[in-house]
Amino acid sequence: MRKRMFLFLKYLCKTLPVAILLFCFGMNYFCKSTGLKNTSGAPPEPVDSGLSDSDSIELIRVKENVWVHRSSGFFKGEKIPANGLIAVTSKGIVIVDTPWTEKQTENLILAVKEKFQKEISFVIITHAHADRITGAGIFIKQSVPVYSTSLTAKEAEKKGFPKPNPKLDLDPRMSLGDTGLEVYYPGQGHTKDNIVVWLPNTHILFTGCLVKSLESKSLGNIEDANLNAWPMTAKNLLERYPDAEIVVPGHGDWGKSDLIRHTIRLLNENSKTE
Ligand SMILES: [Zn+2]
Numbered sequence: 001m002r003k004r005m006f007l008f009l010k011y012l013c014k015t016l017p018v019a020i021l022l023f024c025f026g027m028n029y030f031c032k033s034t035g036l037k038n039t040s041g042a043p044p045e046p047v048d049s050g051l052s053d054s055d056s057i058e059l060i061r062v063k064e065n066v067w068v069h070r071s072s073g074f075f076k077g078e079k080i081p082a083n084g085l086i087a088v089t090s091k092g093i094v095i096v097d098t099p100w101t102e103k104q105t106e107n108l109i110l111a112v113k114e115k116f117q118k119e120i121s122f123v124i125i126t127h128a129h130a131d132r133i134t135g136a137g138i139f140i141k142q143s144v145p146v147y148s149t150s151l152t153a154k155e156a157e158k159k160g161f162p163k164p165n166p167k168l169d170l171d172p173r174m175s176l177g178d179t180g181l182e183v184y185y186p187g188q189g190h191t192k193d194n195i196v197v198w199l200p201n202t203h204i205l206f207t208g209c210l211v212k213s214l215e216s217k218s219l220g221n222i223e224d225a226n227l228n229a230w231p232m233t234a235k236n237l238l239e240r241y242p243d244a245e246i247v248v249p250g251h252g253d254w255g256k257s258d259l260i261r262h263t264i265r266l267l268n269e270n271s272k273t274e
Pocket of ligand 1: 127129190191221
């Protein structure tokens with residue numbers, strides 16, 4: 001009997017570490033496979049993870065009261081997720097860029113109101129492309145002001161999108177309640193009108209499609225790009241925001257300023273192959 005017990009314990013000692021190792025490996029794989037990275041270290045809090053549903057949107061916390069809204073659309077037949085930003089302030093909510101579709105925008109408005117129990121004060125559009133501006137009409141219909149630069153307003157009109165109020169030329173710095181906000185035009189790049197949004201309280205820089213995520217191996221949609229000006233425009237961002245802690249690109253995962261350097265590398269590679 002004692003010998004049997006001894007053999008059993010010996011077997012347990014041999015197999016337990018392997019079992020623990022397998023469990024840890026499995027958990028690690030599961031966390032990675034969700035694809036929800038979060039640079040602040042806090043666990044992401046998706047409100048709706050149904051990206052397979054084309055009308056759904058996802059809310060993911062970036063840092064403190066700043067969240068990303070993520071929706072999916074199609075570019076050249078490929079399904080692509082797009083990021084916009086949500087700043088929850090003491091006085092209301094600021095949204096940067098709309099989702100890809102009007103239905104997703106309606107769902108975003110419902111999700112934001114339900115989750116944060118606050119009104120949306122205004123929306124900022126970073127450039128006149130479908131993944132940034134398609135939902136503008138839904139906000140305007142609900143009497144939520146939609147702001148852009150005059151250049152983006154002009155581009156929007158040309159392309160048949162709803163025209164935002166071009167107030168950002170005059171008011172590049174704004175505040176709402178406890179949250180400051182700056183919009184900055186660093187020059188032409190992904191488009192001729194692309195702007196970025198800086199949140200000084202949290203040191204978050206939302207760059208939209210001007211900056212590529214680290215997993216990007218190409219420059220994405222360059223139909224309206226100025227490839228010659230883009231590298232200098234990206235360098236302007238590095239110079240203006242040396243203390244950016246989190247850089248949120250238009251597509252893919254956010255990270256630090258190395259996303260901007262990665263974009264410059266992609267641009268250099270692209271110019272060599274041309
Ligand atoms: Zn774009």
